[in-house]
Amino acid sequence: MPVKKKRKAAASEELNLKKCRITSYCRSQAPARLINAEDLFSSKKCLAWFYEYAGPDEIVGPEAMEKFCEDIGVEPENIIMLVLAWKLEAENMGFFTKEEWLKGMTSLQCDCTEKLQSKFDYLRAQLNDITAFKNIYRYAFDFARDKDQRSLDIDTAKSMLALLLGRTWPLFTVFYQYLEQSKYRVMNKDQWYNVLEFSRTVHADLSNYDEDGAWPVLLDEFVEWQKVRQSL
Structure with a gap:
């Protein structure tokens, strides 16, 4: 009888050890946090953001560019705007076309003001x-x-x-x-x-x-x- 008890205890310990290993593995495979839908880039949202500034010609012109700079908190003469234009491959100073905006903002994964502002350090780093x-x-x-x-x-x-x-x-x-x-x-x-x-x-x-x-x-x-x- 004592022997049987020892076997049961050993079996119980082994089962608990397996459970601990499985639990530990599952925890290690779980993401650090759930991805918020707001964090994902949206082409539709990016396009809507563009139309906040674009005119009927589907171009962000000089006046709208000033408003855009004001919204992102950057002076038009700030070198960040030049780096951004470079990233967008903009052809003309003071203008962003729809194609330039969508291509460039997609590469930056920015579809709103806040996301672009979060990229300022990255844009500045390009200068170094x-x-x-x-x-x-x-x-x-x-x-x-x-x-x-x-x-x-x-x-x-x-x-x-x-x-x-x-x-x-x-x-x-x-x-x-x-x-x-x-x-x-x-x-x-x-x-x-x-x-x-x-x-x-x-x-x-x-x-x-x-x-x-x-x-x-x-x-x-x-x-x-x-x-x-x-x-x-």
């Missing part, structure tokens, strides 16, 4: 990524230029350079002053691209500037102008 920043910088040239012109007018170029390089390039203020007094009235794409390369590779004292390098004349003249100023 060397490759992403280069792509944004190059995108800005075509985004900002008049589409019937191949170059940027110099005032627009200065404004965009201030937005993109004003806080990070030690020589920006000096370069801006140079552009202000220069003969240049436009900046072409090659010049625009090379300004970024110059800002990344040439020292603030210009000591490593290669006069025989393949820099555009605009930058050769800038270096010469600055060296004259330094010698005074």
Whole structure:
């Protein structure tokens, strides 16, 4: 009789151990939390969000863009708007088409103001990524230029350079002053691209500037102008 009791106790312990293992496994497989339907991206909701700003031509224009910026709590001149436009692959400054909006917001998984605001840190982070920043910088040239012109007018170029390089390039203020007094009235794409390369590779004292390098004349003249100023 005592032996039988021991067997029953052992069997009971084994059964309890199996139950514990099953319970533990089930808990490990359960999601941390149930997915809220509001968290899921909705194309229908995204489209309705677009029509809060779009006109009859199905385009978010300059006035509606101001309202959009106000709603998301960002100034139109904030660089986040440039990064957002880049993400939407917008062709024209101050305008978002329906196709651009849906494609871009879908990639960001944003269908409302709050979700877009939650992406601000991500959008800012793109500016700290060397490759992403280069792509944004190059995108800005075509985004900002008049589409019937191949170059940027110099005032627009200065404004965009201030937005993109004003806080990070030690020589920006000096370069801006140079552009202000220069003969240049436009900046072409090659010049625009090379300004970024110059800002990344040439020292603030210009000591490593290669006069025989393949820099555009605009930058050769800038270096010469600055060296004259330094010698005074």
